[in-house]
Amino acid sequence: MKALFDLAPRALRLLAPEEAHELTLRALELGAHPNAPPDPPMLATSFAGLTLSNPIGIAAGFDKDARVPDAILRLGCGFAEIGTVTPLPQPGNPKPRVFRLLHDHGVINRLGFNNSGHDAALERLRRRPRQGIVGVNIGANKDAADRIADYVRGIDTFYDVASYFTINISSPNTPGLRDLQDPAALRDLLTRVFASRTKQMDAGKPKRPIIVKLAPDIPEELLVEVLAVLTEQNVDGIAISNTTLSRHGLRDSNAREAGGLSGRPLFHRSTITLARVYRATGGRTPLIGIGGIDSGGAALAKIEAGATLVQLYTGLIYEGPSLIGRIKATMADAVRRHNVHAIGDLVGRRADEWAAKPLEG
Template sequence: MYSLATRALHVLQPETAHTVTLQLLKAGLGPLSSLKTPELAVDVPFDGGVLHFPNCVGLAAGFDKNAEVPLAMARAGFGFVECGTVTPLPQDGNPKPRLFRLSEDEAVINRMGFNNGGLEAYARNLEGTKGRAVIGLNIGANKDAADRMADYVTGLKRLWGLGSYFTINISSPNTPGLRALQGRSHLDDLLGRIAETRRALAAATGQNMPIFLKIAPDLDDGEIEDTVSAALDHGLEGLIVSNTTLSREGLRSSFASEAGGMSGKPLFDLSTRALKVAATAAAGRLVLIGAGGISSGAEAYAKIRAGASLVQLYSALVYKGPGLADAVRLDLVARLKADGFATVSEAVGQE
């Protein structure tokens, strides 16, 4: 049934299809997973507690920008759901068309530009979700912000305690100048502000939350090593490796020349290379979430063996439908057993 629905949605323009999908999920028409995979559970310690992930397969940011359907996607089998990117003020994003299916490549190009309804709408949508799923809060900066670093602080303050963890997104290629924040001096400034705000919020509320930094796959080895060092210096729990790429190497689709970030199957090798560099530099001191190009259990397992404790996917849903989370989980369990691992954590970094 869902494979037929996926094919039917491909008749629509990509952004229209996505809107329809969200409407169907809000109406309760999403898949319901009954699959139990305790072997894939992961615990992430942080100052003040441990965040328990029921399974290591997560939904990446971008699918649910306004936190409208996190519980529906958790019911579909995802162990965690990252919502956003959200900015302090609502913004329309870039002009349409801005989302393209590259079917020949099983890829997607987007130049959405952080289109979202803003922090207040996002916060309202999170009401009643606390404790019912692991929900990541992916925060960004408005395109026209006078002080983009201040926007991240604003997001942290407004959403504190409403989800399970935060992701600082400085790696989207679709907001001009945003990736410049990945430079070491800018990064130290930003993460210093984040750390100071976090300490104040934890002291005021008596609760803490893990914070991850999402980076681009286009960084060179030295830049990745600098990012790892900055994350450690400022007390972050980990990195998400990686966001979309500006690379177009090997693409066949007629949409390959469209501007924006490319995700999907062709991103796998580039993002996994970046993951390996980050894992070597972190040497077990950071939790790594592997993202980029995952469309099967084999690719998820490769990320884990490269150093990721958790993985995320999104673009592959466009081509393989909502049952993908369970398919990846089943394959992962089989691969762990075949290699003699009792849990996914035992396999992390064991290439």
């Protein structure tokens, strides 16, 4: 089965991107996947009060409707994240809306938070066994009169089934959504979201970590203000980054398509942004590194730039699920090579080096 699964990426590229994605989800729902062996203790990781067997997850967008979180964990991930999920179902933007960049090992998407809504995802999460770390990535409906209220509703709806929450205010495919990264709007958003969490905790429920996912395109001077708000509000983590609007260095003809760019072309920009955030926060706020991870070396670079956890998606499209195991092998080798106790001991060791690089390398 492992050999067949490793061949799948090439076969799936014969299908349209969304058809290939749906076929992958159905295979995972049916259990047609290899199960990973136990992780070595050196990969165990702590993040915002959570304990994970390894620092690897699959990014939001892969399992929008909570169809396969447990399959993701069985593939060898230390955590899963479902969503982005909005209160009401919405179809997203017109098709075609996902474009492979084969020459660049990237993807451009303008999906627009297509998902089946809170109720459908909640029902699936209620049915799953309460094992493993499964986060919920929440967003706002495109036509919401009060978008912040949609995020508050997400906290209230999923509080009993989420290991943590990711606040997605950085997708480029919902008009105006990135306006919530403006410091004043962000402060209002977090004040209301944390008030919702406090209400849940006052009822005797455990604290659920809240992570904010940022875009890689925030101007440097604005990023300083954004991080000041995140620090002031004591967010539990920051995810860096969502897709980019930059098209620097692309060769593929699909580069002209509108939408957010992910995959290998995002690696440089997102890793530099990650390192700059790590330095600006003094390493006190745990970070999730996302963007362009398609090898063990790329994942290790995220850790060394300041990430405690990493998330993949586009890399799996090109490399297949065996990428997860290869990343673990690289991380374990790095722990041994540097003569440290665990992968967490390598977090941020090259942050200064990465932060000094120009964004458009």
